[in-house]
Amino acid sequence: MSPEPGYVSPVQPLEARLSEKNPVDDLEEGQLEEDQVMQESVKEGFLEEEQVMHEQPMKSRWGSPKEELVSHADNIYRTSRWNRSSLTPECGEVMVSEEHHSSGSGSGYHSVEKLSADEYSDRECCSSDHVEVENEAPASLDQEGMNMMLGSRSVNNVQKLNKINEGTYGIVYRARDEKTKEIVALKKIKMKEDRFEEEYGFPLTSLREINILLSCNHPSIVNVREVVVGGKNDNDVYMVMEHLEHDLRGVMDTKKEPFSTSEVKCLMMQLLEGLSYLHTNWIIHRDLKPSNLLMNNSGELKICDFGMARQYGSPIKPYTQMVITQWYRPPELLLGAKEYSTAVDMWSVGCIMAELLSQKPLFPGKSELDQLQKIFSVLGTPNEANWPGFSSFPNAKAKFPSQPYNMLRKKFPAISFVGGQILSERGFDLLSSLLTLDPEKRLTVEEARNHGWFHEVPLPKSKDFMPTYPPKRC
Numbered sequence: 001m002s003p004e005p006g007y008v009s010p011v012q013p014l015e016a017r018l019s020e021k022n023p024v025d026d027l028e029e030g031q032l033e034e035d036q037v038m039q040e041s042v043k044e045g046f047l048e049e050e051q052v053m054h055e056q057p058m059k060s061r062w063g064s065p066k067e068e069l070v071s072h073a074d075n076i077y078r079t080s081r082w083n084r085s086s087l088t089p090e091c092g093e094v095m096v097s098e099e100h101h102s103s104g105s106g107s108g109y110h111s112v113e114k115l116s117a118d119e120y121s122d123r124e125c126c127s128s129d130h131v132e133v134e135n136e137a138p139a140s141l142d143q144e145g146m147n148m149m150l151g152s153r154s155v156n157n158v159q160k161l162n163k164i165n166e167g168t169y170g171i172v173y174r175a176r177d178e179k180t181k182e183i184v185a186l187k188k189i190k191m192k193e194d195r196f197e198e199e200y201g202f203p204l205t206s207l208r209e210i211n212i213l214l215s216c217n218h219p220s221i222v223n224v225r226e227v228v229v230g231g232k233n234d235n236d237v238y239m240v241m242e243h244l245e246h247d248l249r250g251v252m253d254t255k256k257e258p259f260s261t262s263e264v265k266c267l268m269m270q271l272l273e274g275l276s277y278l279h280t281n282w283i284i285h286r287d288l289k290p291s292n293l294l295m296n297n298s299g300e301l302k303i304c305d306f307g308m309a310r311q312y313g314s315p316i317k318p319y320t321q322m323v324i325t326q327w328y329r330p331p332e333l334l335l336g337a338k339e340y341s342t343a344v345d346m347w348s349v350g351c352i353m354a355e356l357l358s359q360k361p362l363f364p365g366k367s368e369l370d371q372l373q374k375i376f377s378v379l380g381t382p383n384e385a386n387w388p389g390f391s392s393f394p395n396a397k398a399k400f401p402s403q404p405y406n407m408l409r410k411k412f413p414a415i416s417f418v419g420g421q422i423l424s425e426r427g428f429d430l431l432s433s434l435l436t437l438d439p440e441k442r443l444t445v446e447e448a449r450n451h452g453w454f455h456e457v458p459l460p461k462s463k464d465f466m467p468t469y470p471p472k473r474c
């Protein structure tokens, strides 16, 4: 049954949440043990992540000692495991379930296991990354015994047509698969990212992205078909993905009019479905923003760029550098929270919904402080009464101008006399419930999916009737 608009499930007692069916149940053995360790630690009273890592030697998900990992990394170019067609649930893969569980974070409750806030903004790696890699690295690449150069196709089978975009971690090309003649997207993994890469030859961010993407299978998540190798140095690594003509950033930058309400609903539903799949499988994306939402001329929206994504049963590491845009970053992280949950993605979803409706970024901060000020000037300056624990955040000491009222409705009015975009009561309820300062009270992905706004007229537009946009990359 759909909850009432604005309904927020009460946070269950910890024991109750822990006793729910855990998606980890569906994961492979090594990982289960690792998560049990985490859960036990949580039961004990939210041990610091470092404590978990130091006092409870993490049983590797991959079951492989560190030395073995190093040899895996050394063998990355020699050993194949990255062909989707040959991907089977084996020790070493990130496991995701096809089924949407009725429990876990996707059920209306935020995760009990939270990630380090520092990690949120980190796309680089430092020494402690090696510990995480130990827990994420394949257990038995050598056992698999396939030579990567034999197992993976050469990039020569994929003809580059034009460069689509260059991100921090990869260069994305439009390309043609010579065998199938299909148009694909080819993401060349940028090297020289971190120390791990210097030592072992491969960037961790990309290793994680490949692992997660190859394991995901959902219509709202970009499909990575295979990994190919070759190129100038003979050891470049590329992801071959399905190609989508646009990303939401580009579409919004070129569109003259904002999306209609039914179009926003269609896009939001797809985004929430993809995110529900991720959260149900214990994955936090952590970098949701319009440029990471791909769109095609069949009205489909797909989440991409999983370089920041993590399975949140994993151990945590400190950060080295902030590199991602702040505009979609939630207040708890800006305030310096040390741990966080799936709620961080929901804040980003709120910012994206606002941008879809108005066609401009809601909080385009210029610095972290400016970002917080922009948020508080619209949503009201928080206090202990409306956000218990707020004053204990490291950055809460800053003097924020006092804004006692929530001004969001002014930006998204119910009536417009000049013919501008309007937002119904239910629509506003969804938006404001996503943009709730206290992450504990923020809407979860399941609550958002079931929100009454999607059931009132105008109903979400069918994908078939979504507008198309001229290709800009041919």
Ligand SMILES: Nc1ncnc2c1ncn2[C@@H]1O[C@H](COP(=O)(O)OP(=O)(O)OP(=O)(O)O)[C@@H](O)[C@H]1O
Pocket (backbone or CB within 6 Å): 164, 165, 166, 167, 168, 169, 170, 171, 172, 185, 187, 222, 241, 242, 243, 244, 245, 246, 247, 291, 292, 294, 304, 305, 306, 307
């Ligand atoms: N499968 C795809 N089809 C079409 N275009 C794509 C595809 N994947 C990525 N792109 C384009 O390339 C851009 C960069 O891709 P991606 O975000 O994966 O790279 P990145 O290096 O991780 O970027 P960032 O600097 O944002 O972290 C996207 O914003 C999108 O425009």
